[in-house]
Amino acid sequence: xxxxxxxxxxxxxxxxxxxxxxxxxxxxxxxxxxxxxxxxxxxxxxxxxxxxxxxxxxxxxxxxxxxxxxxxxxxxxxxxxxxxxxxxxxxxxxxxxxxxxxxxxxxxxxxxxxxxxxxxxxxxxxxxxxxxxxxxxxxxxxxxxxxxxxxxxxxxxxxxxxxxxxxxxxxxxxxxxxxxxxxxxxxxx
Amino acid sequence: xxxxxxxxxxxxxxxxxxxxxxxxxxxxxxxxxxxxxxxxxxxxxxxxxxxxxxxxxxxxxxxxxxxxxxxxxxxxxxxxxxxxxxxxxxxxxxxxxxxxxxxxxxxxxxxxxxxxxxxxxxxxxxxxxxxxxxxxxxxxxxxxxxxxxxxxxxxxxxxxxxxxxxxxxxxxxxxxxxxxxxxxxxxxxxxxxxxxxxxxxxxxxxxxxxx
Numbered sequence: 001x002x003x004x005x006x007x008x009x010x011x012x013x014x015x016x017x018x019x020x021x022x023x024x025x026x027x028x029x030x031x032x033x034x035x036x037x038x039x040x041x042x043x044x045x046x047x048x049x050x051x052x053x054x055x056x057x058x059x060x061x062x063x064x065x066x067x068x069x070x071x072x073x074x075x076x077x078x079x080x081x082x083x084x085x086x087x088x089x090x091x092x093x094x095x096x097x098x099x100x101x102x103x104x105x106x107x108x109x110x111x112x113x114x115x116x117x118x119x120x121x122x123x124x125x126x127x128x129x130x131x132x133x134x135x136x137x138x139x140x141x142x143x144x145x146x147x148x149x150x151x152x153x154x155x156x157x158x159x160x161x162x163x164x165x166x167x168x169x170x171x172x173x174x175x176x177x178x179x180x181x182x183x184x185x186x187x188x189x
Numbered sequence: 190x191x192x193x194x195x196x197x198x199x200x201x202x203x204x205x206x207x208x209x210x211x212x213x214x215x216x217x218x219x220x221x222x223x224x225x226x227x228x229x230x231x232x233x234x235x236x237x238x239x240x241x242x243x244x245x246x247x248x249x250x251x252x253x254x255x256x257x258x259x260x261x262x263x264x265x266x267x268x269x270x271x272x273x274x275x276x277x278x279x280x281x282x283x284x285x286x287x288x289x290x291x292x293x294x295x296x297x298x299x300x301x302x303x304x305x306x307x308x309x310x311x312x313x314x315x316x317x318x319x320x321x322x323x324x325x326x327x328x329x330x331x332x333x334x335x336x337x338x339x340x341x342x343x344x345x346x347x348x349x350x351x352x353x354x355x356x357x358x359x360x361x362x363x364x365x366x367x368x369x370x371x372x373x374x375x376x377x378x379x380x381x382x383x384x385x386x387x388x389x390x391x392x393x394x395x396x397x398x399x400x
Binding site: 031075077094095114138139140158160173 | 267268271272273290291293308310313334336338352354367368369
């Protein structure tokens, strides 16, 4: 989890070396990193719980998790639920109205403000979308339901995803459609 | 300082006229409105941040005051208003910013009398080439969940219906809707929309287009 969080920090700072003071500055300045700090801590505590390690330290860890995630939820409105499986190196562009739960996100993804990635409660409340590696998701995008999004694809701002997206595609609009099937998102990621 | 206070009083009058059109604008009523509308807090805090970041003058006590209050005020905008406004966004006169917050604003200028509702994003760079920051004209009505991407200009008196995703400049007095957004009507007078805080999904009168 420590390596995953450092990968998240590198998405913000974009350098190889990251001294401790620089890391603290980044966490204070970036709302997304605060949310990810809480999320990674919670996932690590879940791992400790299943492995039955450090039983005396776990209550303090959960208290810290509650404090961080409560602050992030109330002040910044970023809800990264522990049921989501987020890969290393997530970048959260802005804050406000972000809901990520019961889904699988690959490594090196980007999300932004008002993004909803969650299961459709009316159909299947526990299985959400599965998103591949290096996917760029624009602001206000809604991915609600059991859809598959391929690696290196791009979901445009304001898109409403109602179907599976193949790898490397550019998906835009509401109702959404694949605009380009071979789109390189490496310079916006 | 005097300019700031007169601007604040004008803003409070603007909000009071929107929220309580019948009540007279007494000092007590204006204070109550100002305390009850977080949108006005966002606007006022943003004016402090704008002054402190753009009118830098080391000899002025007022600038130092603004510079010292900038940090807590920026924090309050984030936590209370859930909003993020870049410091060099110039708001020309009294404009309505959302009481619900959730405004991500990278616009370069916002005209007087504009109304901007919650969950609105300005200046979103997307899909290569749309890098830039928009200018919003005066008397513009922008509904909730709108995205304005790239360096474009929204003409005076335009209307953006809820859920619009706009990527190109629109002429004055036009109505835009949809994702991707397109102009659905021209020469539309949005004075009735701007008179209240009600949100409309469809345009109010169709008969005006027929006649």
